[in-house]
Amino acid sequence: MKKILKRFALFLLLTPVVLLVLVSIAYGIYALLAVGGESTPHQAYLQQYKQEVDLQATAPAFPIFDSAFYQKQIFFLGEAHGTAAPQALDFALLQHLNQRVGLRHYLAEVDYSQAYFLNQYLRTGEVRHLQTVFQFWAKQNAQWGNQNFYDKIKKIRTLNQTLPEANRIQILGVDKLQDLEATQSFLKETLAQLPQTTLQDSAFAKLQQIISADTLDTDALSSLASQMLPSLAKDSTSSLPAATKFDLQHTLQNIAYLDGKARRDSVMYLNLNIVVKAQHLEQAKLYGMWGLFHTLPVELQRGVPFAYYLQGKNSPFRGKTVSIGVYTIDSENMMPAASLPAFLSKGQRYVNSTMANNDGPMVFVNGIKDLRAASRENSITLFKTDAPGSPYRTSSRLASIKVLFPNQSIDFAGEHPRITQVFQYVCLVRNSPALTPLPLL
Structure with a gap:
């Protein structure tokens, strides 16, 4: 019985050591193959x-x-x-x-x-x-x-x-979008350029309310962005300065991307095309x-x-x-x-x-x-x-x-x-x- 216990104890003691040696050997072989030799x-x-x-x-x-x-x-x-x-x-x-x-x-x-x-x-x-x-x-x-x-x-x-x-x-x-705080600050500056008559619109008033809060409600902002985008694309908003309209529309579109369905690199490609066209950077x-x-x-x-x-x-x-x-x-x-x-x-x-x-x-x-x-x-x-x-x-x-x-x-x-x-x-x-x-x- 004592011999069995001793063998069992030795097995328990040596198993981690053996496993460590085997893992080290496997890692060494993998590293050599992964890096390869010289040519x-x-x-x-x-x-x-x-x-x-x-x-x-x-x-x-x-x-x-x-x-x-x-x-x-x-x-x-x-x-x-x-x-x-x-x-x-x-x-x-x-x-x-x-x-x-x-x-x-x-x-x-x-x-x-x-x-x-x-x-x-x-x-x-x-x-x-x-x-x-x-x-x-x-x-x-x-x-x-x-x-x-x-x-x-x-x-x-x-x-x-x-x-x-x-x-x-x-x-x-x-x-x-990476930094929603920077986006919030940017939207504040963008809205500040709009005439008061525009800000009286219910959607713009709601947007101003959301971004003026101390804590940004991202769900509410994302939902509102999706609601506002169709109207921003219509001619009814043509009274807005072109640059300001683009800043607002492009930012809201990127907020709408935050639903998690749009892949990051895909968004990069979409954004590049839009910004290049808006700023006439095709060449x-x-x-x-x-x-x-x-x-x-x-x-x-x-x-x-x-x-x-x-x-x-x-x-x-x-x-x-x-x-x-x-x-x-x-x-x-x-x-x-x-x-x-x-x-x-x-x-x-x-x-x-x-x-x-x-x-x-x-x-x-x-x-x-x-x-x-x-x-x-x-x-x-x-x-x-x-x-x-x-x-x-x-x-x-x-x-x-x-x-x-x-x-x-x-x-x-x-x-x-x-x-x-x-x-x-x-x-x-x-x-x-x-x-x-x-x-x-």
Whole structure:
């Protein structure tokens, strides 16, 4: 009996150890396969088609971009939020495109009301407008609530002050509503521009009552928005100033989208078409830095990205977009602590982590070792993927992002996915610090 008990106790003691060893072995094999080995042909190609970006230059040059790149209408920089270097690269690209092709519209991952307040800051320099947008993110402990992004908007204003008014940059917001407080403030300012006779209308009076309350009743606002939209579309409201009518109608339409049925990236596409038409930007160049998922112009096994909608058969932007994908290694990421286990977050708003790098331990890009071999430490290096003779035209390297979190991996659809179908240029960020959290006011 004692022998049986001893064996049972030993079994209980060793089972967790054995399981841990097996899990470790399985993880090690998975990581090796997910990242993949090195390829001499790919590295030889990358050495020939690369550019290390000098962000210390007053106006960084980008000789790696070919003439076809500049002929596009919409330029995307796609990145996984949390690392500092892409914010600096983003400003450099914006400045470069402004100088090279006269680009004036920064297509931002913000909603229409947030864009309004950001543009108010760019126009007036009043910091309170910046705080209206950024304090929402800071209170939500969102990655957009960072000092680097805040300072970048200030740099855009500084740049604008050196430019003729016709060349100055402004923000174009097409995201699904993020900040209802900013939307509430924007509606207040919009209604303040209407004549009193209009405000006496029962629907407008009800709208003013809802948005004037200390606590916004979102259900009532959404219901009223749906009721008002048909009448706003009729000629009976033509007495309203055109710009004011558009602001009101477009905002109410986005409030109506809050019923949860409209997918975020689908709303982005609808909003872009509407805003471009309203502001007569059909021929305008647009650039912006977005979350990597939104910038993928191909069908995915999970979800439909914004950039894919732009390639639709009836899209006016079909064939007119280009995306640059950002990968990171040896870098830190500012991660919202709420998404982490308590023993890691330790009551903090954010935690800096190296777990999100694209060579592991949680995120894996097959073929990332080739980018490492073709770049230096502490650098930002751009690579062209689709030059003549590119081995990426016939291989699936870099064409998947495996993440050890449920529903986070990105698998390009198709039997033989190619990175050249997704990113004509990729960027490797090495040894970047994390973003700096924005203090709460």
